[in-house]
Amino acid sequence: MxxxxxxxxxxxxxxxxxxxxxxxxxxxxxxxxxxxxxxxxxxxxxxxxxxxxxxxxxxxxxxxxxxxxxxxxxxxxxxxxxxxxxxxxxxxxxxxxxxxxxxxxxxxxxxxxxxxxxxxxxxxxxxxxxxxxxxxxxxxxxxxxxxxxxxxxxxxxxxxxxxxxxxxxxxxxxxxxxxxxxxxxxxxxxxxxxxxxxxxxxxxxxxxxxxxxxxGVFVSWAVEQYAVSIAQATRRDEDLRLGASPRATLQLVRAAKARAALDGREFVLPDDIDALAIPVLSHRLIPTNRVSGRGNPFDPGAVSEIIARIVGATPVPLGAVGPA
Missing domain, CATH: 3.40.50.300 (P-loop containing nucleotide triphosphate hydrolases)
Known part of the structure; x- marks a missing residue:
């Protein structure tokens, strides 16, 4: 189509x-x-x-x-x-x-x-x-x-x-x-x-x-590496007891491809990964008792803050992201 x-x-x-x-x-x-x-x-x-x-x-x-x-x-x-x-x-x-x-x-x-x-x-x-x-x-x-x-x-x-x-x-x-x-x-x-x-x-x-x-939406190696870096960071973060699974990384990239197409683009930008990181990852991550004990355990706000922090600290790829 x-x-x-x-x-x-x-x-x-x-x-x-x-x-x-x-x-x-x-x-x-x-x-x-x-x-x-x-x-x-x-x-x-x-x-x-x-x-x-x-x-x-x-x-x-x-x-x-x-x-x-x-x-x-x-x-x-x-x-x-x-x-x-x-x-x-x-x-x-x-x-x-x-x-x-x-x-x-x-x-x-x-x-x-x-x-x-x-x-x-x-x-x-x-x-x-x-x-x-x-x-x-x-x-x-x-x-x-x-x-x-x-x-x-x-x-x-x-x-x-x-x-x-x-x-x-x-x-x-x-x-x-x-x-x-x-x-x-x-x-x-x-x-x-x-x-x-x-x-x-x-x-x-x-x-x-x-x-x-x-x-068919194009995803460059640099954007794929960006998504993997975010997922890897969730597995190392001291505030998380359970990080993102490989399935989460795969679905983050798939969702980013759909978002790019919805915006009329044929390629994925790092902005697509940033916009989808919280809705795709937040329900999969489990915070440590120290974090979850700060307030309502059903409030996903704490996990969302951790994801936002991880995304903000992950270097954005500077190379070409569109098809050659």
Whole structure:
């Protein structure tokens, strides 16, 4: 897909989603960035700020298969992946696919499911497949999980394990709307929900072409070295007990390629890495007890400050970053 067509499609998707989500351009762009970079998104914020609405609006703007899973403590792994049922006519077991078999899967309140159920997502989110009763089934392509969770309510929730958090490309926060956006929301939703009028902007075929465009964005050796230097620094920092994984480095570069394409560029700049370092890395890092004990342990601000410090101290490449 030509970069001009890619840019127009992205702008239209953002415009349509913003008819549902008022005043949250950055959150919408981040969610779209992850979708185009073939990553998964964790939307974490307090109740009622539009986490699920953002996920539904983004999913509805693309003409592809969408399934929603409401995570609860009694949800079983088979409720997500599917189950083998004995067919008495054929006298053999027949696999009934679960809701994970869709292009976009919306996982609402993912931290309400038990760790056993959460682990059912590990294989699908990393390898794009599901194994049930020894039989492996390939998931649809493209495949993206958009999950939501409440960071402040503890009763009836299970914290996501490190392996699960590491599979999300980025964590984004909605935040409260400003006064103008909240007033606009009241006017728009007096009689109906704007989500009902949202029509798909691109088809599945077009989305795949847009993803291929992102894959073709150029990343110079200097920018790759910059991303690796940041990841390496998180593993050595005295304020962090767990640094960024190699998967985090890979996803940071992939997200940077999508951001560059969204800006109409065919190459990645160090600024792309800087802008995405916190949303891509913050949920993967674990601070030391000394840092996490300074305030609310659910406040990601401390980790964000550490990442900002590391990015600021990492030398920016001075060589050519565009294609030769």
């Amino acid at each position: 030509a970069l001009d067509d890619f840019y127009r499609n992205c702008a239209e998707i953002i415009r349509r989603v913003e008819t549902v989500i008022d005043g949250k351009r950055e959150a919408v762009q981040m969610a779209l960035t992850a979708l185009l970079a073939e990553g998964h998104v964790l939307i974490e914020d307090v109740p009622g700020v539009g986490k699920t609405m953002l996920a539904r609006a983004l999913a509805k703007s693309v003409d592809c298969t969408v399934n929603r899973i409401q995570f609860t403590p009694d949800l079983l792994p088979s409720d997500i992946t599917g189950v083998s049922i004995y067919n008495q006519v054929e006298r053999e077991f027949e696999f009934k696919p679960g809701p994970i078999f869709a292009n976009i899967v919306i996982g609402d309140e993912i931290n309400r499911a038990s760790p056993k159920t959460q682990s059912a997502l590990l294989e699908s989110m990393e390898e794009g497949q599901v194994t049930v009763d020894g039989t492996t089934s390939i998931l649809a392509s493209p495949f993206t999980v958009i999950a939501t969770q409440n960071p402040v309510e503890m009763e009836g929730t299970y914290p996501l394990p490190e392996a699960q958090r590491d599979r999300f490309m980025m964590r984004i926060s909605m935040g409260y709307p400003d006064e103008a956006a909240e007033l606009a929301m009241l006017r728009r939703r007096e009689s109906s929900s704007p989500l009902d009028d949202l029509e798909p902007v691109v088809s599945t075929v077009q989305l795949i072409a847009m993803i291929e465009t992102v894959r």
